[in-house]
Amino acid sequence: MTQDLLKIEFSLPEADYDAAVLFLSTAIQHGWEESQAVDGTTHFSTYLENHEEGREVARQIGARWPHSGIRTEEAQSQDWGQSWREFFTPIECGGRFEILPPWLSDEQHAEFTPIIIEPKMAFGTGHHPTTALCLTCIADLNREGHIAPGMEFLDLGTGSGILGIGLAKLGLHGLGLDIDPQAIACARENAEINAVAEAFSVAVGGITTLPEDKRFQVIVANILSKPLIFMAKDILSHLAPGGCLALSGILVEQAQDVIRAYKRLGLPDPVQRDEGEWCGLLWTHVVRAEGAES
The missing domain is CATH 3.30.70.120 (Alpha-Beta Plaits)
Structure with a gap:
């Protein structure tokens, strides 16, 4: 029906x-x-x-x-679904990933790691600049040796699961959280399509639903500036010492507000990567931040 x-x-x-x-x-x-x-x-x-x-x-x-x-x-x-078929084209991100819909999966290029996304009503097909920007940051982290197989990650606000799937395909394992049940259903389906369901689990919830002592070596969050500022202390409380943090969904003009929120908790200036009106913020080798519980 x-x-x-x-x-x-x-x-x-x-x-x-x-x-x-x-x-x-x-x-x-x-x-x-x-x-x-x-x-x-x-x-x-x-x-x-x-x-x-x-x-x-x-x-x-x-x-x-x-x-x-x-x-x-x-x-x-x-x-x-039909409308997505009419316009969805493969997308290359960071020289490492290629986003494709299922009906174009046979056309993937051998030099890229494929991420197959079933376009549905959940954010994150790779066409939005913030999603592509975050995947590029993940590719760079991998290329520079900051993340490695075996590490555990959190994909906060997972949407379609595209970032978690990318991390899982690099050999990491972790959890995707989203407050939207529809997004979680979509992310679970995409994880199965990409054969990473064992490495990437998803659940309805936000950062405060995690056990207080749970730590991740990598946290990615492609949300919006205000939620990222509001959740700064909670996000950092779940980042393991020496871990990596990538934030996106941030307008360039709002970047300094987000940066100040995290610097107040003891982080240094991040690497900022801009794409048009949007930017990503990246921290590596994060030491224990002030205000983050151990």
């Missing part, structure tokens, strides 16, 4: 692109489709299960960009 969804479509000129991506990143937990015309206009399309929420998102888009031609229509859930 299919479920009715609300489809939202609108188009904006190049000058409005960055602001639109910022808005969508904060208003929608999963992804959206983009297609660009020759003149630089970008057409955006997304689906929402909650019609009231979707109508509010559409109302805000119409208020912010009256020239966007915003329109909504009822659609069946099967259209979601």
Whole structure:
């Protein structure tokens, strides 16, 4: 039995692109489709299960960009998967990973580690800059010898599980947490598709659901700036001494606020890696931070 969804479509000129991506990143937990015309206009399309929420998102888009031609229509859930098939293209990240949908898995390139993602209504297909940025950070950590097989990781806000799957394919094992049950179901399915379910387990929950004494040698969190600031002490309390921490989902203009929150707990300045309006923050060999319980 299919479920009715609300489809939202609108188009904006190049000058409005960055602001639109910022808005969508904060208003929608999963992804959206983009297609660009020759003149630089970008057409955006997304689906929402909650019609009231979707109508509010559409109302805000119409208020912010009256020239966007915003329109909504009822659609069946099967259209979601079909629409992804029409635009999903393989993505290379960090010279190490290649993100592919199942229907293109036979076209993977031997020089990359494949991550097969079944596109569904959960954030993290690799098309969003923050996801690609975080995977690039993971590839760099591996290349530079900061992470190695056998280490244990936490993927906080796992979404589709893409980051945890990438770590598991490098020989690490760990846990993915997300407060959205739909995302966890998606992450579990993707872990099975990639044959890493034994190394990568997932569960509904947040950082405070972990046992107080649980430590991870690697923590990755692709969320948003405010939650990362709010959870700073809890995140650091679960990072093992000498571990690595990678944070993303951060706008470049918000990076200093996040950095200050972690420096107040004893961390040094991170390595900051920017991609357009977004950035990732990376700490390696983290010593015990002030305020983090042992």
